[in-house]
Structures are given as C-alpha cells and as structure tokens.
Amino acid sequence: MSRQLSASIVIATVLLAVFAGPDMRAASRTAKSATQAAQATGSVASTDASQDDPDEVRAVPLEQYASPVELLFSPDGAWLYVLCQESGEVQVLDASSGRMLKRIAVGRVPRGFALSPRGDKLYVTSSWDDRVAVVDTRLLRVIATWRVGAEPTGIAVDRTGTRLFVANRISSDVAVLDAKTGSELRRLVAGRGASYMTMAADGSRLLVTHVYPNPRGYRTVPESEITIIDPQTTRVVERMPLHSIAGTFHVALSTDGRLGVVAHLHPKNLVPLAHVEHGWIFGDTITVFGPDLGMGPGSAVEVPLDELDRYFSYPFGVAISPDKRRIYITNAGSDVVTVVDVRRLLAYIHAHPGGFAENLGASAYYVEAHIAVGANPRGVLLSRDGRRLYVANRLDDTVSVVNTASNRVDKTFALDGPKTISALRKGERIFYSARYSFQGQIGCTNCHIDSTFDGLTWDLEPDGFGIGIVDNRLLEDIRNTAPYKWNGSNPNIQTECGVRTERYFWRSQNYNDRQLADLTLYVRSIPARPNRWRLPNGQMTPAQERGRALFVRSVDNFGKPIAVKNRCVYCHSGPMGTDQKSFDVGTGKKTDPSGLFDTPQLTNIALTAPYLHDGSARSLEEIWTVYNPEDRHGRTNDLTKDELNDLIEYLKTR
C-alpha cells in the first residue's frame, strides 16, 4: 500500500470519526463496507451473520472501539461474554485469562443480552436495529434475528426458556416474545424509557427499570418505578414506586430473592443549579428493598452513596454477593466501584427509620471501599463463588477483574479494538465523567442520559427559585443548530460546553483548551437515533402527508392567508427544523427573563416530552391545545382535531 493511500485511509477514518460520531460510525457501516475495509487493511472481518438473514446483522467495524457495557458468564463459568456497544458485537473471552476467543457481530448499539436457561442461546438486543439477535453459543454465530419493538434494551429469559422479555426504551414497554420463534405475544406497560431488567433466580419475578421519569405535572418531584412482572402470567403485578428518582439503571436481586437493589439518580431539579456548591443537585443513590430489610412488605429505603465533599456519580451497575454480605455498584461518572457492607447498611437503616437519602454523612457507615477501575464502568458480574467481580469499563475497552476479598483489581482484560485514543474518544470520556465538576458531582451525562436528554425541566439560573425554568433539550445531531441555549445566547457548542457549563453547572473551571476541543468534537458528533415513525421506503403515511401539508400551508381553513412568519415552516425550516433564530411565540411566562426563545430543532421530537422552553407542555398536543391561545406559535386554532393529529403524526417523522 502506498504511503499516499495509507494517509488517505487515515484521513478518511479521522474525518468519518469526527463527523459521524461513534454510534453513527457503527450505524453507517454495512457488511459490505466492513468487508471492503477489511480487505483494504488486510484484516479479517468477523461477520457471523445469519445465513437466513445476512443483511440483518452488521459486520464488526474493525476500527470501532468496543465500549463494553454488559457481561455474562457461560453456564460453566469458563467463558465471559462481553457486550460491546460501539463495535456492535459480543466478544467472547476466556474468563480466567481474558484471552479473546471470538467476536460475534450482533447489530447496532447493543444494550442488553441474556442467556437461555441451558446456556445454548444468547439473546442480544440491538437497540438501533430494533432487533434481537440469537447467538448459538456452541457455534458462536448468529442464527436468527427477530424484529422487536422500538429501541430494545434489556432482555431476560424465563426459567423454562420459553418466553423472552424485552424492554423497549422508546415505547416504554416490555415485549413478551416466544423464545423459539421470536413472535411477539403482548406488550406490558413499563416506566418511561424502559431499559434494564433482572429475573429472580427462582423465576417468580421480573424486575424492570426505566431511564426517564414517568410523566407527571409541571415542576413536580420526579417519580420512577420498578415494574414487577409475573413471568408465568406475563402480567404486571406491581409497580414499586421510586420517589424523587429520575434515571434508574440496573436492578439486582439476591439469589434467595429476599434482598434487592437498584441504582439510580436523585435529581434535585426544582432548586436552582447554583446549589451545586451546596451538594444539592444530584444525589447518587441506590434503593434497597425486600424482606431482608425486616421492615414489612413492600418496604424500600433510598441509600446515598455520596460523601460530604466527594461524590460517586452515576450509579449504574449493581450486584449482590452470593452470601448477601456485599453490594457492588459501578459509579460510571467517577470510575469506581462502590462496595457496600450490607450488615452495616441494614443496621444503619434500622437506626434511622425516618430515612436518610439526603444525609451525605451516612455513607461513611456502610460504604466499605471504593475500587478504582477503568473509565465509565457499567455492567458488573460476580463469579458464582463471589470471589471475583468483573467490571465492564465502557470507555477503556477493558474488563477489570476485582478480587472481592481484597477489594483490589487483580487483572484487567483488554478487549479487541483500537489501542490509540482518538480526540473523539477523549471527548466522550469527558462527557461521561464527573471529575470536572465541583467535588466530582456531575457530568454532562447526568442530564443527557446516554447522550440524549433526561425528561426533566431545570432551574439553571442563579437568580432565585423558579426563574428561567428550562426544558432539557436533546443533544442528537445538534452540530448545525447554533445558537444554543433556549435564549440563544451561546453562539457555538464550544461556548455552550465551555465557560457556561463550567461556571453555571460545574462550579469550577477545569477544562483546558484541548479538553474543551475534544468535548466539543464529541458533542458535535452525537448522531440522531433512527426515527421510528418514518416509513422504511421514505414515503409517508396518509396522515403524515396530510400533516406535512399543514406544516407548510400558507392559507388557513377559512381561506385566509397565513402571515409568512406565522407558518410552521417559517421558523422550523431547513433539514433540522430550525431557522436558528429567536422568536416570541407567546409562550413566555412572568418568570422568564425574556419572551424570546431560540427555535428548537425538531430532531426526534416525538421522544423528548415535555415541550416548550420550560417544559410546560406535557405533550406535543398541548403546545397548541393549551399554550397557543392567540395563534402566535403558528396559526393552529383553525385546525380540527383530526388535522392537529395529522400535524403531530408528521412532526414525529422529523
């Protein structure tokens, strides 16, 4: 290969990385392009796609970082299956040595996997393909892919191996599938952004969490739940409330089912963000529950992990030791695993019956250790004897093996993937890290879960309670939507992510120029998820077509011309649905410093309720049925209900 050609490939790769973003890089590659890339570099593509459906499983893009997020053992404990989100594969390792045995391409942005009871099949969700890949664990190849719901994330198998349960993040439900055929039997309503699940060892219960808070009234305390499903009847039997919680991740049960733990965020979005310095914006907490608490049926206690001057940000993965003496939690924003002494925790709980979720002095009594691991630790897995804890370090492409007797990392397995750290990767690490904020409290991802949004409204200004309330906007594909912030005061992402974030959010000034450049690069690269409302052929449904006509119309239902500035398409113009200017559309409140607001982009607008600058509209409908009485936010009051529904059907395709 000539030097020029090599240089061209390198430049092309860098450009692709810069402008496509990590998920998009994975997403945009097809089996064909990966094979071509493999031929060009002389590498071997691992394309174990289903023979029946070869185009449905994407090839492993060789340049991709692995980004491990979840771990599983083979039934005999000899193999470690590592679910790699960015490279879209399962890497199979020797669990003792970490030696790579096989790479299996499973689809775009996989987020969850589960083994059949006999261990002969591994079911993997690919959240960007809306599919479940079925891996034959003997052949180590995909033997089928099944179409499922929107953005499948967590997955579990019942004890008999006959039913699969898949948490769909976008449709906020759990699909029940026939484990033999993949046919969907029913959908069960879960929490908003249904994502992670765990099956009780005896198969009696399936617990499901969700990453966005359930919809509630404007400026009310967020509420979440653990959805409890009876796998036999496939019905939801209980919803365990998680008060004040938004952003719930992994949940675990002890082997005997008597102790449960769930990791989550406790946002305090009703007070000004200026209170970071008071330790008052995000609590990093877990909730423990179950009969072992000794507090009666249905009891649950929220437990803080933070300390007075040091935070353990973004609790994500959880595991309970077989003897129930320890709980392990990954703190994804702090790059540590927190070890909780269960006996001491229970004693503390009994000594403080009124609760202590906001007592930052409490954790000293039951946190046994913080174990430093790799960058952005996510899923955890205990060996059957409880002696080793495996930790998936998402932004290190490593798996830490912790000796649970010494609470030290014994070994670190390096996964296959690029060994050099790109600027983009560095930026992603900054985005997911809390180290840059005051006392390590929060990172960008606290509010932008998985680089998206959080479904909350925030009081970002330091000018008092209830002033300048703003809805959290989606970060997908924002690179060409400047200016930023609802008041449009930040002309570019560098400003948005730099001084403004440091000063108002982090209460620190920790980024150097290079770090800010890397972070900006990453934020610019965040792609839009596939839109689930668009038809695959690019055409529109009749309702979407009618809605599009309303979006661009120039005459109202009474035959009167609509002023140019009062047409939807005037402000929401261009490919991103924004003219990048500010307008007063009559939605300002007395508590807003100004009635002028930046025109928000429409990317994946269907996903991001609530709406308007302050999140006062709980749904797209309310933007016009409640908050547009004078037609200042477009001429809409002449629309029939049918037409408004059509307009919304169209907007969902944006």
Added chain:
Amino acid sequence: MKKLLLCFLMSMLVSAAMAAVPKMPIFRFENFTVANGLPDNHVYAVLVDGDRVWVGTENGLGLYENKHWKVYGTADGLAHRAVLSLALDRRTGDLWAGTMGGLSRVSAGRIDSYTQLNSGLSNDVVYGLSVEGDNVWVATAAGGCRLNTRTGKWTLYNDRNTPMNEIWTYNVMATPEKVYYAVWGSGVLELNQKTGRWDKYDDPDGENEMVLFKDQGLIHEIVTSVSYVDKILWIGTYMGDSRYDGRYWHNFLMKDSGLPSDFTNLVKGVDATHAWFCTDKGLAYYDGVNWAVYRPSLKDGRPEMTVRDVTGKVTQIAVTTAPAHNYILGIDFQGEDIWVATAKGLSHGIRLRTK
C-alpha cells in the same frame, strides 16, 4: 341452621317455579351501595376480571377484590371522577376507563390519562370502549377514535371519513374482523377491518318513532349499544332492540317480546341466541325463545322475577332478592354469576342451582 333452612325453602320455591315455566337462570342478588364500600351509588359500568370486579361510578373507579373495595379518583391520576365505560385488555390485565373527562389506563395501580388536550383523543366524554389486539377503540361525544398502544398513534373516525351523520358515538365493539359503533341518532356503523370499508345500518323508517318496517332493518336510529358475538350483532336502542345475523334482522319491542322496556341502555350478547338487556325498567335475559326479567317491582319495589314463554304467557317467579334498582346500566359475567350496574347500586347475582 337458618341458612340451611333458607336454602331448602329457596330450592323448593325454585323447583316449583321451574316445573311450570321455562328454565331460566335464577339469582340471589347481593347489593352494594356506598353503605358497604361502593364509591358511589350511580354505577355506569361493571367489568369482571377473574376474581376482581371493576365498577365505574359517578364518583370514582372502584375495584372489588377479596371482599374489599379500593377506590381510584382524580388524585390517583384518573381523568375524571365520573367513569362511564370500562374495557379490559385480557392479554395484559390493563383496564381502560372512559370518563367524563378523558380516557384512563389503569395498569397495576398506575393510572395514565389521555384527554382531548394532551393527546389525540377526539373528545373527553368517553361513553364506550373496546380493546382489540393492540388497539383501544373509543366512542366519544365527538366521534370515535382508535389508539394503537404500540405506536401511540390516534386515528379519528367522524363525519369526515365515515358515513356518520351524527358524531355522538355511544358504544363500540371491536373484533379483528369487524368494528361496530353505536351512534346516537345515526344508527350503527360497521368497519370491515380487512378492507377498511365502512357500512352503515339505519332504521328503514328513518327517524320516525313508529315502526313501519319491523324486521326489515335496525329498529331505531338512537343506538346506545352494540355487541358482536358469534357473528351476530345485538343492538340496543332507546326504542327497542335488534339482532342482525348479517342477512336477516329481528327486532324486539316491549309489545311483542319479553323486554320490560324499549329503552335499552346496554345489550350484551352471550352467544348467537342468548343476550342480556339492560333497560330503564329492569334487567332482561333472552335465551332465544323465552325471556326473564329481574328487577325491584315497579309497583312496590319488592324483588321480582318474571318469565315469558314462547306463547307470551308471563309467570311470576317467587324471589327474595332483586338488582339494586330497575334502571340498569351495565352487566358482566363471572362464571354463571352476573354483576349488574344500576343507577342506585351494584348487584352481584349469584346463580342458584335448580333441579
């Protein structure tokens, strides 16, 4: 001992009665009012889910389970306190409640509500509901609509896209093949789900309150209820009832059937030949030939059961209990038992065994 004696006497009475008249089901009614836990005496709808009984009342949604009442109201997220209609998704166990202020889904205790302002729901007054697969079909005061629970998409049905002359839909029954809307003043609408084609069934007499063409079409335009079972469409109106088998119509009027009234709030078919009629003057059961009526007597309020045979002969059956009121609004089945919604209480009809 007293109970035994009572049962013996009841059995004797029942046996004696049945020897002379067609065998019709006899019930012992246990009635619920606010005095024993019912949220409100005005019960619009009742729905049985196994051992659980849901009731929609003027002041909340009630759940009767293990002999205890749990009441859901607006503080729990219910769209409105007055619950007019109920439907169960039997695959998931989720309950849908149509209220005077929107549509609510009750799922393992969590209530999510949809209104005409916050969703694509056509109107907040939800008179009727039916769950079919992933779809929730809704009858509202401003047309019908369908919510696809997987996609979240709302589809509206009204005078713009169906042959609906009036948009006051009162009841809906959906199956994978056919969907029927009862339209107050506009007959019955039928949607063929495979072809997407709408058909309309009208009273051949028009809006004339006289019945000139009996058994030649729908009995009346003011349709309150539809029930489609075994490919038979049972229809309730304020001026009599109809049965349609896809080809032939048979109409029922008080004057030539066992109906206690022509004013029917709801009809519920059991199969092709059996149906229950909830009228303003009692609950009626039709077995294809004979009729039974259950109610407090219109004269003195005493429990009353009558049976009308094929010849028109009416026989009084001695009973000691009756539904809570003769204004009947709804019925559902629990094995051989019935649960009855009335304007002044809920009634559990416990089927008595007869020889």
